Amino acid sequence: MPFDHYGVLAGTLSQHFRDTPDDEGAWFHVNLRVDAPDGRYKCAVDVDSHDSATGVQWRSFTVDASMLGPVAALPQGYHELARTSSSGALDYLRHPALRDRPAWPAWLPSWLREILDGWVRPTRPWTSGSNLDAALALEQILVVGRPVLVFGEPFSAGLGMHNIHQNQGDPFGSPWWDENGIWQDGATLTRRPDGRYDVFLNRFSTQKDHTDSDGHPI
Template sequence: MALAAYGVLVGTLNRFAREDPNNFGSWYHGKMYVQAPAGEYECAVDVSTPSGIPVQYREVRGLDPALFATVHALAPGWHPLASTPTSGAIDYLRDPLLRGRAGCVAVVASPLIALLNAIVRSPRFGWVESTADNALNLLEQRLTGCRKLFVFGAPYTTGRGVHDVHMNQGDPPGQFQHLDGIWQDGGTIIESATGELNAFLTKFKPQSLNTDNNGLPV
């Protein structure tokens, strides 16, 4: 199957908040409040859960603007996206945008440098286990002074907001696997005051980083 709805919210940050760590629901979130023409949207980023399922996060710095042109050209507001590689949708495992740029630069070509670049840019590299605070501290730091936000995920069914702002594929058998699909991952792409594009991505540790064309783990 897949998410019932998917898209991207384009807007500017009004404020960032953390849920009360002593009073929250099934998941603990950082919340971005994003201004768009229809009003303020609440965007919930999962960073922890009392159920014992670990959350992981990853930052990808210096995204290639040419690969982000389709979404970057969108007007502020909510935009539904088809789950395809040409719509502007993101996919943690398949999207060249989320490889970032080479982490190592060498004037002379070298097989070792090429290998290091491939590792650094791999979607399997750089995942950090969230303690909630470490993930939210990084996200808040990147949000400070940002120019624009692009929040990918599913729209709230009631009110203005975006959830499922995390990887939406690779779930093990269970209550969430029916929502898996490719080219429908959530995440936050932040345009800094200088115009740099950086991605903040999250996943649940049991989600596989190797999936088939239906987004199911292999």
């Protein structure tokens, strides 16, 4: 089932740093510290996978604030988001600002849209690489003092965010199958001086890019 809670943290980036690797090969994160009126949030962005040395994929690009809907105008703090296309929630496969292919008209049947997706060359292909490659790509947009939007699941205790990555398309039998859902993807966005947002999307190579209405892979 989808997450019990999903939302966006709006705040100011005060610090970022990488995990210190240990001898057991722990999951590797880039950690953000984000200031908001109720305190300093801890945000752990996944840039690693145990499946292979290149099990993580990412995209970086820039969008206008108007493409993000209501979230760009939210005051600082954590905000719960409905899992809908109008709330400001993110979906890598459905959000018109995030899709790597044209947004086909909604009146086209889903099977036809999938065929068209297969014919069209992606405008923003995924980059694959090591955890260090992904960390470096993310760090390019992490400027201390910038306003940030961090999408994901809030901590159950304390101030923080995790599951800051694609949260759908995990294959049947994986530990994360039950958490698949649409309009609940995580991402890291930082606001540029010109008002546009630099976007970092990240997923694992096992996650599929065609999903049904429950977020399960097709």
